[in-house]
Amino acid sequence: MFTSLLKIKPKIMLGYVFILICLGLALLVVSSRVTDLQKEVSYVSSHDMDVHDQVHSLLKNILDMETGMRGYVITGNEQYLDSYYEGSRNWQVTYDHIHQLISDNPSQVQSLDAIEETIKSWLKTSGEYVIRMKKDNNTAAINEFFKQNTGKKTMDQLRTQLDTFLVTEKVLTSTRVEQISKSNYNLKVVLFTILGLISIIAIVVALILSNSITNTIKQVTRKIRDITVMEGNLASRIEVRTNDEIRELAEATNELLASLEKTSWIQSSITEVSTLYQGIRDITVLSEAFIQKLAPLLEASYGVVYLKQYEGGQLSYVKIAGYAAYGQNHASTSFLSGEGLVGQCAVDKRIFLMDNLPDNHVKITSGLGISTPRSLLVAPILVDGRTEAVIELASLHQFESKHLTLIDSLQEKFGTAITSVRSRMEVERLLSESQMLTEELQAQSEELQTQSEELQMQQEQLRMTNEFLEEQNQFAEQKATELEKAKDELEEYSLQLKTSSQYKSDFLANMSHELRTPLNSIMILSQMLAESNGDMQMSEVVEYSRVVNAAGHDLLSLIDDILDLSKVEAGKIEIMQDEVNVTELPQSMELMFAPVAAKKELDFQVILEPDVPSVIVTDGQRLQQILKNLLSNAFKFTETGSVSMRIALAESARIKELFNRDPEGTILAISIKDTGIGIPIDKQHIIFEAFQQVDGTTNRQYGGTGLGLSICREFTRLLGGTIVVKSELQVGSTFTLYIPDGKEALSHPGSSYAQDQIAASSEQENSYRGGSSYSKSFFSEEGLSLDEPIHTDAQLFEGKTVLLVDDDARNVFALVSALEVKGITVVVAENGKEAIDLLTVKPDYDLVLMDIMMPVMGGYDAMKEIREGLELRHLPIIALTAKAMKSEKEKCLEAGASDYITKPLQMEQLFSLMRVWLTKQVKQH
Missing domain, CATH: 1.20.1330 (f41 fragment of flagellin, N-terminal domain)
Known part of the structure; x- marks a missing residue:
């Protein structure tokens, strides 16, 4: 279709x-x-x-x-x-x-x-x-x-x-x-x-499009639910035939499952191989058990273990164990250091991988015939930088990356096991020799009595032997301790694997829940709209459409979070450094979250310290996304009290502590403080991990997938900064974002800006030190005082005449429809030239909405002509721009705009700006 x-x-x-x-x-x-x-x-x-x-x-x-x-x-x-x-x-x-x-x-x-x-x-x-x-x-x-x-x-x-x-x-x-x-x-x-x-x-x-969208989402949701029901079947994959954002979600989920499957396979394989070492006291048995377990895991058809030995004072590596390797008459059983691939692997201490082997290299025999392997793997077994053994594996297929990762993980563990078993064998040999000497001494006691000098010498030798045995005993005990430590590490790996699997299950359950919730609203309400047959009241249609729109936004936001995290893990996020106007951050954050604060009846303010530079170099889009995520969390987990954001310069001591360098250059400290529920101490170290939440169950009080803070952490790392959290249960939390100025980062290539540090503390928040602070409100830029009369929308908008200058018929239709609902009369001009002609005939408009990119005459030229040619200096003009450049506001204001707003337009934000300027007009008149 x-x-x-x-x-x-x-x-x-x-x-x-x-x-x-x-x-x-x-x-x-x-x-x-x-x-x-x-x-x-x-x-x-x-x-x-x-x-x-x-x-x-x-x-x-x-x-x-x-x-x-x-x-x-x-x-x-x-x-x-x-x-x-x-x-x-x-x-x-x-x-x-x-x-x-x-x-x-x-x-x-x-x-x-x-x-x-x-x-x-x-x-x-x-x-x-x-x-x-x-x-x-x-x-x-x-x-x-x-x-x-x-x-x-x-x-x-x-x-x-x-x-x-x-x-x-x-x-x-x-x-x-x-x-x-x-x-x-x-x-x-x-x-x-x-x-x-x-x-x-x-x-x-509407029915065709809604079915096209919901059918693909149903497929993804059904597959995620199936994966959740199957309790961790990581081999399952999501199949989607569409080419939209749902396909990207499915592909990102499949990549995540593949990564988890690979990690799970490696950890389980390490556990299986490591459990073989227990109780083995012979080096040959150990080597045989290791190669016979490892070869099938790597899908190898041939395997050999070469153990380090000294013969005649010369170092060599001798074949001690094999897997399907016997009967190869032409194969060497030992290699000197540097001789052949085995000897060179021992010298270089690195893995050799060869594909497309010649037909006569080695043969794999069975009762039905002879096969030729196509891939050869030679890997050293290292202990404290020394090559204790070399393993050689051959396969009919090419070795995969997970096979190489497993080999790399097992190198030191198997080497430690070899050293431990060798130590035990040496101790047992020495003990056996000691027993034999004791028996000899007992049998020759009379002869020793008569030969006192010889006896003294033998006693001295015995004392030296005992000392040597004592040293070997201590060495054996040390190796036993190391083995116990290795066992504890394996148990810890197993626990981590179990915990990771649980987090994964919780994430998949939450993902299914989060996707089904908005999707359920969309499906039910769209079905009700489709089946209404014209009997539904317009108010109900509007309300249902609003709910469908909100659910769609929630669904799209969830998809964006997953795609962002997937892009970060895949290394596909590019940092676009540019000049960012710091003084605009309070305005944009207040404009975005003031309605949320008003709805939840919370106090909200943004404090900008006076010594903060007006412009820094960083990725403004990622910075705003971090701040929006942190503020969204603050409002989400705060029911009463306040939320505040403070922008200041980081203290010197704090810079040295977090970035491990001298406090030179500019680093901003942006703190988001709330009086919400707080975070337990034992959970503060996991909140930044992907898919992990303080409460990860589907019946939790607060929704979400747990990706927001993980995305914040990754974006902060890419910007060369760090995040610090301080929280106390039922008191509140403070997240402080430290962002360096890109200009200083470029001049200090050896600095540790890119450190990935996430610090957590349960201490009470310290008061801000030094400097005066002031609260910068969005409306402070317009000269509106608090004692001015407040006009309702009906009083303010009714009967007003607005000149809309835009060449896009769709934008014109949407804006005219929205403005006329408010009782505003709208006159439309398709370009700046038509607007100038209309204002020349009738200059008494209450407000002008000016698009920037238009044919014939653009918005910049039109605003300059209105201000200079027509001399309409008090007519409010709001610029509508689709450009997201950092200097766009200054460019619009310089051309003559009273204010500006970026596309896509948020109508409440536009109405807010119109209230400001229409109220100012009322005051002037």
Whole structure:
């Protein structure tokens, strides 16, 4: 399946992109329909109303001419002719306008032509005629004209024609209005149909993606549970067919299991081989038992033990025991020092490994035939730097790394056993010689009495022999003590192996529990959302989505912890040293953990000592991850009281104690102090070990996998620092992080910055020595005093207008949706140039959210233009940047930003910044 090849984040993004594409297509359809509807409405409002107005204007022109003509006839005052002449001049213009408007309607054009003929007829037979007769004082003709009533008839005909024309236009307008209403109804039907289809598509996509994610997590969880049930079957492996973060989790777990399996095999093999030494008093028996036990463990088909001997004052190594090695006639039985691989191995005191042996080197015989080994291993057996023996092994397969590790671990133990057995054999030989001498002395007692001088000499020899025997006895007792010590060490190794296995079992159980807990919430709530059929209230949908999102974050955080530790153990973590602004640490930590402190009703403050340098060189990302882990633990295990973080310079005596060097250079001491449950003394030495916790059971009060402090330790080691913990039960704990400045570390290559030191103490915390401290709050940088009125979100955000400048439609959609919920009016500009144009027309926005990376004009240039070109120096601007560089804040502030926030945006953090600047605006106004 295609989704199995994608990671979790691309899967989710693919779903969102698909839904956004559907929404975009729907918007295109709806937009087209709205445009058509708008054209129809515009036609009615502009065309039909204009026609009606112009017809009434034409009628007015005619009435003005009739009124002017009658006034002049009655009074003889030519001023009445002004309205006549004005109407005579304007009616033709009005008529032409009407004719242009209705040119697409032939019937109305014909009616309008008839109206024109009537008007011209009236002007010719009535208006002009009567005025001319009046000017000629032809009263009789005027009386005759009015007696015949010719002008009134023509005017009545004209009014009837205009009324008919208007009625027709009104009917056309009504028809168009009905058509618009029908189109509006059709638009609603299309809109609701599209919304329904998009909702169905969104649910289907959500089901497909959630199943794709949860199915792979189920596989990992099921395999971890199976491993836990099998009580330490380290040979089992997790198989995952997906290519997402779950695959990385499975691979990291498989690597961990392989490492544990290798360690377990080595320890158990050492125990098996070491138990063979007990009770053996003969060097040949010891060698035979050793090679016959070791060869099968290493999957070797041939093995020989060569023991160091002195023959004629010459050192050589003689074959004393073998495994499937008899019958090799051409093989040498002894080697001088430096002779052949055996002799050279004894001289070099190192392991020789040869692969791809020639066919005639050695043969492995059996009843069915003869085989040729492909790999040869020659290893020295050392005691106090001396080569006591050499072992030679041959295998049909290549030797593995665990085989070489086992050989390396057994070298000195087998050598000690050889020395011990040899000592016992020498003591027994000397005792046997002593017994024989005693018997001889008893048998020759009379002869000795007569030979006093000889007897004295023999007695002196006997005394010397006894002294030598006493020395050998003491030496034997010393070796016996060493053997007892070796036995105790083996028992301790066995106990450590058992403890490690228990920690491993607890870790796997906890891992299964930690994975199932958020996964259970995701599966149940997503199923409820899928099966709701639209009956669920919006508030329930929002709450369920919030819980699913939180569970997803917990799951992702757990995966990140395991992957981080796996990368550290694999040596894949790279330290990126850069300048880190220390003065920003209090702000970022307060911004991150102030809501947690408020929720748990705990006091929280960050203290920055004044003598701390503003900038150090280290890996800022790893430093922040260490601090976040330590603060998270502090809040996690603290129910009442306070949590504090103090940044200071390390004391000289402390530097010398922890780093074993002179107190030169800069080392920060960052202390995280809480009033939580504390750590028992007997547990303080294990809390930094991977998978180990004070309480590792699945029914413990506090959750977690026990990886946080282990990751802190590894990151601290990579940064060249160390962590010290002081704790007391029911009083609290203080974790102090010592981080060196990378500039000094580079100038002292021989220093011991990289020491991996974790110190623990149950002492009460000492008070901080020297210097003044002050509490730096995030809001202190804005001039807001404690006695200012506190505005609720409804009071502060309602009715505010925000200019959002961002070219990413997804970010715009998300931000507009979140801001409009708060009652904020949002105006959007796609780049800095559009923002400048909008501010030029309307500069009275309450706040500007400015993205940095945009086409046409970026955020830096836009902010400079706003401040300098438009001279809007008091308009709050919050920069939205995806860059995580250390100097990004200074760069944004220098360009004109009031504040800045990094992407991905945390909406509560953004709302917090907006509250600060909107409150400041309220105060200024």
